[in-house]
Amino acid sequence: MSKNFEEFKKNIKNKKVAVVGIGVSNIPLIRFLVELGANVTAFDKKDEEKVGEIGETFKEKGVNLELGENYLDNLVGFDVVFKTPSMRIDNPALVKAKEDGAYVTSEMEEFVKYCPAKIFGITGSDGKTTTTTLVYNMLKSEGYKTWIGGNIGNPLFSYIEEIKKEDKVVLELSSFQLMTMNVHIECALITNVTPNHLDIHKGMEEYVEAKKNIFKVQEKNDLLVLNRDNDITNSIVGEAKGKVMQFSVKEVIKNGACFTENKLMLKDKKVCILEEVKLMGMHNVENLLAAFCVVSEDVSIENMKKVATKFTGVEHRCEFVREVDGVKYYNDSIASSPTRTIAGLKAFKKPVILIAGGYDKKIPFEPLAENGYSKIKTLILVGATKEKIKKAFDKIDEEKNTKIPIIIVDSFEKAVYKAKEVANEGDIVTLSPACASFDMFPNFEIRGNEFKRLVNNL
Secondary structure (H helix, E strand, O other): OOOOHHHHHHHHOOOEEEEEOOOOOHHHHHHHHHHOOOEEEEEEOOOHHHHOHHHHHHHHOOOEEEEOOOHHHHOOOOOEEEOOOOOOOOOHHHHHHHHOOOEEEOHHHHHHHHOOOEEEEEEOOOOHHHHHHHHHHHHHHOOOOEEEEEOOOOOOHHHOOOOOOOOEEEEEOOHHHHOOOOOOOOEEEEOOOOOOOOOOOOOHHHHHHHHHOOOOOOOOOOEEEEEOOOHHHHOOHHHOOOEEEEEEOOOOOOOOEEEEOOEEEEOOEEEEEHHHOOOOOHHHHHHHHHHHHHHOOOOOHHHHHHHHHHOOOOOOOOEEEEEEOOEEEEEOOOOOOHHHHHHHHHOOOOOEEEEEOOEOOOOOOHHHHHHHHHHEEEEEEOOOOHHHHHHHHHHHHHHHOOOOOEEEOOOHHHHHHHHHHHOOOOOEEEEOOOOEOOOOOOOHHHHHHHHHHHHHOO
């Protein structure tokens, strides 16, 4: 299915190539393109000081740099343009480059196009990272040489010549990456679809369409895995190009995976029982069922069980940090949407002290208030969205005639200290922000690590 990579190598040599964004996924790409003999110009909004050492290294390798506020003004006269994932394809500079004859693409698109191995692509609003990691571990335990990439792990395009036909590749794909993708993915999963990233997408419809690109180029022998319990993913079943498997925690599914009578089932076979699963919460049972479907043609039930009963979770996802004075602290910094926070809250057996708030992705917080209020003992709010979240909870307080104590603080540090102050022995404190981190931190990992540092210093 994949094109010959030698063809790409031949075509890229001596070409004028622009790489927009000197970030995590594009740094190895720039190095790789230089090795392949391309004339590379790297573009970034950051100035020379902020780009730092990597900019110096690139200049030594002959890479031209276009930096600063007006960095896209000179995106002219290129044969190929690699865009950064979060940049919209209708950005005027990209539209102009395309009109002038440039081939506009991304690291991920070119990787999928030329990858010789079977690809397992995973997208969705919530649960992507955990499910991607589960699928990766299941394939590995079956003995395959397995690669992991996309939104997690290493950018894989620079390793393409090391990947063999018999290997397996697992990719976590965001709506941004999928927006422009028109490439073949043999095995695709959409975990669920709920409002998210409406700061970048023009609306919910565009967001859903981006997710669907994961299976648009599939063929009749390919597999699409969909969540039966989510209205949007369930409504997509008829659009599949190949085979479909569904998973559910609410109903019995004969030709997919389900949770019934305390058992996690795949088709008519029991994989394990709930008590054997180390991951907390029903949302993780959903992630496991999804993973079983995804690997059903490649992994034995025995190896599925091995991973399901041993895997304790991914960092920053309902991650236990420590216990202080009888209070347990959990880091769920990955929860950058209200639905993900609700799933995290449901994993605990009692109401918790919740630290929430952050960057505004323009998504509503009413669902968090409606579904979360009974699971919250005290709500501590911080960041750009604190007033917006408070408003949603005030509304619920009026409707339900309840009163959740809400504390608003002006720094992340104060949020942690305040949580310690109000917590009693036996309480649970969780950082589960329901928002992205960009108002205070470069990403959710740095936010989670700062939370762990503060908790460990209590």
